[in-house]
Amino acid sequence: MVRILLRLNENLVSEPIVSEVILENKVLVAILAAHINSKGGEIVLEVPDEEVDKIVSAFRQKGATVTVPKLIEVDSNRCFSCGSCVALCPVEAIGVTEDLSIQFNKEKCVGSVCNICVDACPARAINSVKFSNAENMCSSNVHREK
Numbered sequence: 746m747v748r749i750l751l752r753l754n755e756n757l758v759s760e761p762i763v764s765e766v767i768l769e770n771k772v773l774v775a776i777l778a779a780h781i782n783s784k785g786g787e788i789v790l791e792v793p794d795e796e797v798d799k800i801v802s803a804f805r806q807k808g809a810t811v812t813v814p815k816l817i818e819v820d821s822n823r824c825f826s827c828g829s830c831v832a833l834c835p836v837e838a839i840g841v842t843e844d845l846s847i848q849f850n851k852e853k854c855v856g857s858v859c860n861i862c863v864d865a866c867p868a869r870a871i872n873s874v875k876f877s878n879a880e881n882m883c884s885s886n887v888h889r890e891k
């Protein structure tokens with residue numbers, strides 16, 4: 746599966762374009778996160794590898810901007826296991842192991858559309874990183890986050 750980040754402008758945000766793309770292409774797409782208001786929105790989707798190019802093209806034809814979200818990475822040398830990031834994560838992607846070290850679940854993390862833990866860490870131990878095989882699989886169609 747490949748994660749893509751849709752950005753919708755204020756004109757698109759009230760349109761059912763995710764549903765339209767799913768129905769028109771008959772592809773199962775998981776919605777991992779969505780932040781939407783009247784000025785626009787960001788939606789993180791998970792798309793089957795083999796369908797990425799088709800889905801990206803379909804969203805672009807409807808006017809959405811499509812990118813690959815950055816994910817986060819923890820520098821264990823900097824982390825002092827304060828736990829501040831654990832409770833803040835909205836998708837429970839951060840846990841504490843038996844030896845009290847911090848463990849990130851990259852399957853759950855929605856990355857740069859969130860970034861709450863990156864901003865919250867007092868040790869600056871968490872960074873946004875460019876990620877994923879998706880860049881290789883669909884580099885012609887998907888722009889990386891800057």
Ligand code: SF4
Pocket residue numbers: 817833834835836837838839849853854855856857859860861862863
């Ligand atoms: S970026 Fe957001 S979703 Fe990902 S681990 Fe940090 S708080 Fe959780």
Ligand code: SF4
Pocket residue numbers: 819823824825826827828829830831847865866867868869870871
């Ligand atoms: S907030 Fe930073 S220092 Fe504290 S547990 Fe999380 S990664 Fe480690």
